[in-house]
Amino acid sequence: MRFQLTEDQRALRDGVRQLLARRFDADALRAAVAEPGLDRALWRGLGEAGFFALRLPESDGGVGLGLPEAVLAFEEAGRALLPGPLVATHLAAGTVAGAATGETVVTAVDSGPVEWLTEADVVLGDASGAVPLRSVDPLTPLHRVPDALPATAGPVAVLLTAAEQLGTATRACELAVRHARTREQFGQPIGAFQAVKHLCAEMLVRAETARAAVYAAAVTADPVDIAAARLLADEAAERGARDCLQVHGGMGFTWESEVHLHLKRAWVRAQRGGEITESEELLAADLVG
Amino acid sequence: MDLSYTPEEEDFRARLREWLAEVLPGLPPKPSPDDWPARRAYDLGWQRMLYDAGYAEVYWNASPTVRLIFLEETEQAGAPYVGANFVGLLHAGPTIASEGTPEQRARWLPPVLRGDEVWCQGFSEPDAGSDLAALRTRAWRDGDHYVVSGSKIWTSHAEVADWCELLVRTDPAAPKHRGITWLAMPMDAPGITVRPLRTLAGSAEFAEVFLDEVQVPVTNRVGAENDGWRVTMVTLSFERGTAFVGEVVACRRVLGELAREARKNGRWDDPVLRRRLGRLNAEFRALWRLTQWNVSEAEAGGGVPGIGGSVFKLRYSHARQELYDAAAAVLGAQSLDLDRLWVLDRLSSLSYTIAAGTSQIQRNIVAERILGLPKGR
Ligand SMILES: Cc1cc2nc3c(=O)[nH]c(=O)nc-3n(C[C@H](O)[C@H](O)[C@H](O)COP(=O)(O)OP(=O)(O)OC[C@H]3O[C@@H](n4cnc5c(N)ncnc54)[C@H](O)[C@@H]3O)c2cc1C
Numbered sequence: 322m323r324f325q326l327t328e329d330q331r332a333l334r335d336g337v338r339q340l341l342a343r344r345f346d347a348d349a350l351r352a353a354v355a356e357p358g359l360d361r362a363l364w365r366g367l368g369e370a371g372f373f374a375l376r377l378p379e380s381d382g383g384v385g386l387g388l389p390e391a392v393l394a395f396e397e398a399g400r401a402l403l404p405g406p407l408v409a410t411h412l413a414a415g416t417v418a419g420a421a422t423g424e425t426v427v428t429a430v431d432s433g434p435v436e437w438l439t440e441a442d443v444v445l446g447d448a449s450g451a452v453p454l455r456s457v458d459p460l461t462p463l464h465r466v467p468d469a470l471p472a473t474a475g476p477v478a479v480l481l482t483a484a485e486q487l488g489t490a491t492r493a494c495e496l497a498v499r500h501a502r503t504r505e506q507f508g509q510p511i512g513a514f515q516a517v518k519h520l521c522a523e524m525l526v527r528a529e530t531a532r533a534a535v536y537a538a539a540v541t542a543d544p545v546d547i548a549a550a551r552l553l554a555d556e557a558a559e560r561g562a563r564d565c566l567q568v569h570g571g572m573g574f575t576w577e578s579e580v581h582l583h584l585k586r587a588w589v590r591a592q593r594g595g596e597i598t599e600s601e602e603l604l605a606a607d608l609v610g
Numbered sequence: 611m612d613l614s615y616t617p618e619e620e621d622f623r624a625r626l627r628e629w630l631a632e633v634l635p636g637l638p639p640k641p642s643p644d645d646w647p648a649r650r651a652y653d654l655g656w657q658r659m660l661y662d663a664g665y666a667e668v669y670w671n672a673s674p675t676v677r678l679i680f681l682e683e684t685e686q687a688g689a690p691y692v693g694a695n696f697v698g699l700l701h702a703g704p705t706i707a708s709e710g711t712p713e714q715r716a717r718w719l720p721p722v723l724r725g726d727e728v729w730c731q732g733f734s735e736p737d738a739g740s741d742l743a744a745l746r747t748r749a750w751r752d753g754d755h756y757v758v759s760g761s762k763i764w765t766s767h768a769e770v771a772d773w774c775e776l777l778v779r780t781d782p783a784a785p786k787h788r789g790i791t792w793l794a795m796p797m798d799a800p801g802i803t804v805r806p807l808r809t810l811a812g813s814a815e816f817a818e819v820f821l822d823e824v825q826v827p828v829t830n831r832v833g834a835e836n837d838g839w840r841v842t843m844v845t846l847s848f849e850r851g852t853a854f855v856g857e858v859v860a861c862r863r864v865l866g867e868l869a870r871e872a873r874k875n876g877r878w879d880d881p882v883l884r885r886r887l888g889r890l891n892a893e894f895r896a897l898w899r900l901t902q903w904n905v906s907e908a909e910a911g912g913g914v915p916g917i918g919g920s921v922f923k924l925r926y927s928h929a930r931q932e933l934y935d936a937a938a939a940v941l942g943a944q945s946l947d948l949d950r951l952w953v954l955d956r957l958s959s960l961s962y963t964i965a966a967g968t969s970q971i972q973r974n975i976v977a978e979r980i981l982g983l984p985k986g987r
Contacts, residue, residue: 322619322675323612324899324906330611389611498981513986515974521981522924522973529921533903534896540613549892598885605888608869609878 324537326393333386334393340370341401350402350579354459359405359426359440368423372398372407373414377421383414388477392484392539399488399558399590402582404460406437408481408593409445417443431474433592434463446472458585476547479594480538483547483554486590487535489583490528490557493565496580497521500569511568520564524557531557545607548600555597558587613902615679623679629663630687640690643954644813650728650770653693657725666723669699670707674908678855678901685859692856694767698722698729702775702794705845709792709833718773718794730771732762732795732819733842739764740971742777743786743839747821749778749793751828756780756793758801758824764965768817769804771797775845776826781836790838792845794830801825811957812948846967847919854926855901861933862894864952868933872940886936893929897922921980924972927962934959 326334344363353360367373375391377383384390391411398407409429410420419425419442428437430446438444438451439462451464474482498521501512511517531553538546562584566573573580594600615623637656641648660666668680685691692699703722706714721727738745747760758778768774774795781789797804801824806814833841869887872878904918934956938945945953963969977983 322615322902322906323909324902325910326611494981498983501983509986510984512977512983515970515986518977518983518986519970519973521983522976525976525981526921526924529918530896530900530925533899534892536611537613537895537899537902540611545891546895549895552889552892553896598881600892601885601888602881603888604891605869605884608866608887608891609873 324540330390330393333390334397337370337372337394337397338400340366341397341403345401345403347579350582353404354582357459357462359437361426364405364410364426365423368421373411373423374421375411377415381415381421383421387539388480388542389536389539391481392535395481395484396488396491396535399485399586400492401488402460402492402579402586406441407485408478409436409441411481412475412478413443413445417445429478430466431472431478431593432595433589434465436461436463436589438462438464456589458582458589460582461586461589463589473595473599474593476542476544479551480535480542480547482590482593483531483535483538483550486554486558486587487528487531489587489590490524490531490554490561493558493561493580493583494521494524494528496583497524497565497568504570517568520568524561524564527553527557527561545604548603551594551600552597552604555587555591555594559584559591562587615675619675619679622676623683626665626680626683627687629665630683630689633659633663634687634689637690646694646767646770646814650694650767653690653695654725654728656690657692657695657699657723661724666725669723670703670719674905678905681856682859685856686863688863691860694728694770695722695725697731697766697771697775698727698773701731701845702729702773705775705792705841706794706832708844709841713829714794714832727772728767728770729773729775730765730768730797732765732768732774732776734764735761736763740968742842743790745777745779745790747776747778748782749780749791749826752825754828755825756791756828756831758793758795758821758826760821762819762821764807764816765804765819766816768797768819769806769814773797774819777838777842780838784836787839789836790842791835792832792838792841793826794832795824795826799824799826809958810960811954815958854922855905857930858894858897858901858926861930862898864937864955865890865894865933868937868940868952875940875942877940877942883936883939886939890929890933890936893932897926897929900925920967920972920975923966924969924976927969930962931959 344366371384372394374383375386375394379385406428410427413427414421417425417427420427425442427443428435428441430448434454435448438448448466450468451466454463454465456463501517501521502510504511534550534553538550566580569578569580572578641652668677703719706718733742735745749756749758774797776793776795778791778793779789780791801822803820805818807816807818809815877883900922904922934952937952938956941950944950978985
């Protein structure tokens with residue numbers, strides 16, 4: 322048993338992080354908020370880098386890697402707050418022409434509201450009668466489908482979403498710690514106050530516990546493991562972003578700070594895996610099964 | 611990332627499982643939790659069986675992964691818990707193995723593994739709990755002995771221990787972290803008085819220990835004089851790092867039993883309770899994965915558990931309390947009956963956020979040592 326990242330996995334993660342730092346940095350994030358819309362060039366860039374084709378066999382023109390590698394890539398996407406129907410397009414690689422290369426943007430009608438409906442080239446599922454929502458997340462346009470049959474996201478979609486949530490949890494902790502080290506009040510960095518310090522410690526503990534669950538679920542691909550990963554990652558992301566906002570004080574409540582974007586995206590993703598109670602029921606059934 | 615075990619490890623697991631199936635049915639019933647002399651005898655008897663079968667070694671001489679498998683299998687099979695042997699096997703032993711001289715290792719390690727000698731931990735004092743380095747128990751040199759005076763508190767199972775890993779102040783003039791020394795004190799030395807304290811669970815789990823000019827040979831010192839704080843950090847890394855592995859497995863087992871009990875008594879039909887148990891399933895699965903992650907890290911890092919132990923300890927202590935609160939919800943009014951299963955466990959789970967460093971202290975450690983936040987007052 323070597324439940325640690327391999328050299329290759331580390332390299333992959335660092336590579337994706339660098340790519341995203343180049344193509345989608347803080348300025349790009351701010352620009353995207355100011356002028357929402359899917360950046361097609363970025364999407365194709367991701368396609369070229371193999372983001373969508375990561376799990377497609379090499380014989381089909383893919384990268385031929387597995388779920389753990391996809392999870393690492395999606396964690397980075399979550400960390401960078403990368404917008405777009407990433408999970409749906411990734412899952413469509415190999416079945417929808419152009420999805421693997423980032424030429425085609427694919428969205429899916431799952432359990433929650435439909436993301437990026439009007440920007441997508443291909444919509445999987447029945448979106449007829451879709452009504453636009455005023456989306457809480459400025460970077461994720463949403464539609465409600467009134468008469469949609471209750472469709473549930475598949476386990477892989479749930480796991481990749483959990484990986485994005487893990488990215489948010491990690492990022493929120495980093496941002497909070499950075500702020501707590503530099504912002505001074507009462508003549509010392511606020512991070513010296515236990516009330517702040519303990520918020521940060523709990524953020525890390527939640528993120529690291531979620532990380533262990535998400536990575537393990539990527540290795541086993543077991544639906545019960547995935548449900549567990551989902552619950553822990555949702556919690557780590559939502560509470561992490563909330564606590565990050567608290568640590569930032571008034572600045573955290575402004576539109577300009579990046580913090581609210583993390584919280585809002587965490588809320589959007591939390592809807593993607595179906596009702597929380599469904600995951601809890603699955604885990605409960607496992608106890609007596 | 612790989613969660614599979616090597617063929618040798620799987621082989622070890624299979625042999626251990628077979629052996630456990632063979633010996634466990636023949637064990638005598640567990641003694642009452644209040645009866646420490648009986649518990650000592652029981653726990654040492656089990657340790658001796660492990661020793662004779664060649665499994666005792668696992669605590670110090672096996673890889674972290676093999677130790678993980680050992681703790682997982684013994685717990686899953688319902689084998690006795692380390693109990694009275696806790697300090698010897700999980701703190702003092704590893705500390706002496708890592709910091710002791712060859713003579714010290716030869717003197718103290720085999721009796722712990724054989725189940726001949728029991729250790730206790732004399733760290734805390736009435737005025738030095740979270741602020742452990744504020745300890746005041748004094749020791750001064752008198753020829754080839756230290757003479758020790760002072761008092762210790764919350765010393766678990768002191769009255770049945772043969773040895774105590776004792777922290778003393780050897781240089782009162784030095785800054786508080788600098789003047790501390792780590793000694794192995796024989797518990798039958800003249801001048802030692804043990805006064806059991808009653809816990810909130812009603813039993814005498816720990817004690818006060820009064821030390822009145824107790825003589826401890828200088829050769830019993832582990833590490834250099836006044837270098838005891840560093841040695842203590844080694845001890846604490848074991849305490850927080852790997853000491854809880856078996857317990858996570860135990861909690862997962864209890865959770866399954868709880869679900870079955872809830873099915874029997876009808877409370878399973880309550881979706882709120884059912885989902886609460888489902889969430890605990892997620893929690894303990896994640897804690898098990900975190901354990902595997904930390905063990906893998908220790909394996910890569912030469913065997914000494916890292917700071918990740920504090921992350922684990924924080925989350926685990928609270929999860930354990932939630933588990934037994936859920937047990938009370940399953941039991942309903944029966945949770946007020948001390949003779950019911952899980953009720954005493956619920957009481958003892960209250961100590962998890964206090965013992966081995968309170969949750970507040972663990973949060974300080976995580977924030978300062980992992981996240982690099984500034985030290986405050
Ligand atoms: C069941 C049990 C078994 C034990 N066994 C042993 C043993 O075998 N050997 C041994 O040496 N010790 C043992 N202990 C002692 C244990 O390590 C201490 O109780 C623990 O370290 C806390 O110290 P204290 O009790 O003095 O509480 P205090 O340090 O007085 O703490 C009281 C409260 O103040 C908080 N606090 C203190 N300092 C800070 C701070 N800097 N920041 C924020 N909050 C703070 C604490 O978190 C706690 O909530 C045991 C304890 C228990 C409960």
